[in-house]
Amino acid sequence: MSAELWLQALQEHGYRLTESRRAVVEIVAASSRALTPLEVFDLARAAHSDLGLVTVYRTLEKLEELHLIQRVHQPGGCQAFLAASQGHQHLLLCQHCGQATFFEGDNLDQLFATIAQKTGYVIKDHWLQLFGLCQNCQ
Amino acid sequence: MSAELWLQALQEHGYRLTESRRAVVEIVAASSRALTPLEVFDLARAAHSDLGLVTVYRTLEKLEELHLIQRVHQPGGCQAFLAASQGHQHLLLCQHCGQATFFEGDNLDQLFATIAQKTGYVIKDHWLQLFGLCQNCQ
DNA sequence: CTCCTGATGAAAATCGTTTTCATTATAGGG
């Protein structure tokens, strides 16, 4: 599981390994859907009942700094976090259960060239996100 | 300008035409970049000094209901609004000045078919947004 | 084991947004 790797990464960057951090990391690393700070709090308290919501925020902040998690933007809100993609990948989200799946292999260079020419912009970056129904939810 | 059309649309949906609404609509309709409620408030107060921030929120809410404006998600935040695209278009944003330009003609069907096959998802919708530098900001 | 310092949780502060409410002003009917 990536939880151990995340804890190791935190440690390597000079952060201490605490019970609270373990509980938060365990939950976020194991989730296949994006979780809000409050959801993480509720789930992590099962393992560590005197966890504070503040610590959830602080831990998520550090995990994001280290690029271990990323914020997920959705029609319903933009406060949820998910284990980060490795390399250049995009998200596919189930509209029913939230299941998140990364994919790669989009080749949009031709599109970018056309748009750049038509608009005069220099294209530097892009966001692509797909929404649908996962196998379980169809 | 689209401001007149927006005011007309509001009226047709049973909303009254007020000074406050005019001031808000004028600013948002004329902007080529996405504006936050507070930015709209500051700009619109030039024309209508006793405008309340609450009315900015309420007017934006109605304009969004009528699909005249849309929320714009950006790395720095997701509270800004922009005149809505007509039809299926995507956004191109200048990372320096915020200038927003819509484009169309993306053909991602092939990609969606591949992803659907690989993942088992049924693809229902997609978000695509490009970031770069506009002609003035290069 | 001890000590230093980073980390913690409770509480308070803060920020953006929404609700409440008394007052004002739009728009339709006389």
Next chain:
DNA sequence: CCCTATAATGAAAACGATTTTCATCAGGAG
């Protein structure tokens, strides 16, 4: 053109999420 019903307004209070403050605790180097 004036009246009136009621939608709309802005100030203030309430609210929910996030951040800051601070006294206390605990990780881990020595």
